[in-house]
Each structure stands twice: as C-alpha cells, then as structure tokens.
Amino acid sequence: MRLPQLTACPVCHSVLSERVAACPNCETELTPYYEQHEAARALINQAANAVSRGEMIEAKRLLGDAERMLPSPVEAVEELRTVILLQEHRLEDALRAASALPDDCPGKPRLLDDIAAASERVENAKMHFNLALTAARQGSLADAAYHVEKTLSLAPHLPEPWRLAAKIALKREDFAAAQRYLSRGAELFPRDSYLAPLAAEIKQAK
Numbered sequence: 001m002r003l004p005q006l007t008a009c010p011v012c013h014s015v016l017s018e019r020v021a022a023c024p025n026c027e028t029e030l031t032p033y034y035e036q037h038e039a040a041r042a043l044i045n046q047a048a049n050a051v052s053r054g055e056m057i058e059a060k061r062l063l064g065d066a067e068r069m070l071p072s073p074v075e076a077v078e079e080l081r082t083v084i085l086l087q088e089h090r091l092e093d094a095l096r097a098a099s100a101l102p103d104d105c106p107g108k109p110r111l112l113d114d115i116a117a118a119s120e121r122v123e124n125a126k127m128h129f130n131l132a133l134t135a136a137r138q139g140s141l142a143d144a145a146y147h148v149e150k151t152l153s154l155a156p157h158l159p160e161p162w163r164l165a166a167k168i169a170l171k172r173e174d175f176a177a178a179q180r181y182l183s184r185g186a187e188l189f190p191r192d193s194y195l196a197p198l199a200a201e202i203k204q205a206k
Helices: 031-052 056-069 075-087 091-100 108-137 141-154 159-171 175-188 195-205
Strands: none
Touching (some): 056 075, 075 091, 091 108, 108 159, 141 159, 159 175, 159 195, 175 195
16 A cells, blocks of 8 residues: 655645755745645554454544545545445445556555455355245255355345345244344344344244
C-alpha cells in the first residue's frame, strides 16, 4: 500500500525531489503540509489496523478523516476501501473499486484475485444451497444436510442457509443442531424476521 507523500508544492505545483522547509519556486512554507501528510498517513495506518481487526466502521471513519486532510484522492485510501467492500461481501462494488485503482498499484492484482475467489465461493455456495433445497423437498434429508453444510462453509455471511440448516435439522428431529443453527443465525443476523417463528417451531417440536 502506497501512502501519500508530499511530492509537489500545494501552491505552485512545483515538483519536490526532497523534503525542504519552503518551496524553491514560490517560497511557500511547507512544514504544515508535511505535517498534514504525516497525520494522514498515521490515520491510514490506523484504518488498516482496524480492518485487520474486523472493525470496518472504525476503519471507514479513519479513512474519511485522512481523506479530508488531503487535497486529492489518495490511492491508499481507495485501496483500503476496496478491502472493506470485499470484507463486507459487496463483491460487485469491490470489483468496480479495484478495477479503478491505478494499474501500478501494488495491491491491485491480489485484490482482483481475492475478489474473483470470493465470487467463486459464493457461486459454489448458491449451487449447494439449491441442491440442499431440492434434496429437502424430495425428503432426502441426509443429502440436504450435507449440501447446506457445504453452503455454510463457503458463504456463512448469507442468512438463508442458516434458516434452511435449522429447518433441515428440525425435520431430522435433531433439535440440538436446529437450535445451534438458529442461535448462530440470530447472532449473525439479529434483524432476520424469519428466525423468531422458526425458534417457536423448534421450541414446540421439542
């Protein structure tokens, strides 16, 4: 990740080949601008650490603060925003953002590879989910359980497989497993309105 550097005078845009106290061309005092870039770099590094901890809201806030300190778009900010989109499973947005990065951006090839791999996982997850649905409708509950487990291993960020897994376990009268799937689904998707009726159904069946 390339962090922002002050490489030109913000006033006259003369190229700065080294750090100097004042612009050789227009004599603008540059120390405040260097300090501004240093502060922005610190914020970007903090944002990267927040991403590694899974704190995406904090990372977004830090990136916004860094961006407001600098006069033009910053590659490192856009690169980290792309990483956040990928972590949030917003794959189409992530692909657009990664494609817009400069071709010489060091992190661009890996980002594109990671997005392609994530997209493939989601497609495979959807395939197994459909197979699980079909098997469940046909009464092949063991096959349905196998395919829904594959779905969850590939795409645990999708809410529908957790519901289906709980329903399949309920049909198999594996109430403990049904409760585990339901609890995990509620933890991941606390606003999922489908889970409350399912919880009542499991409770009644026990």
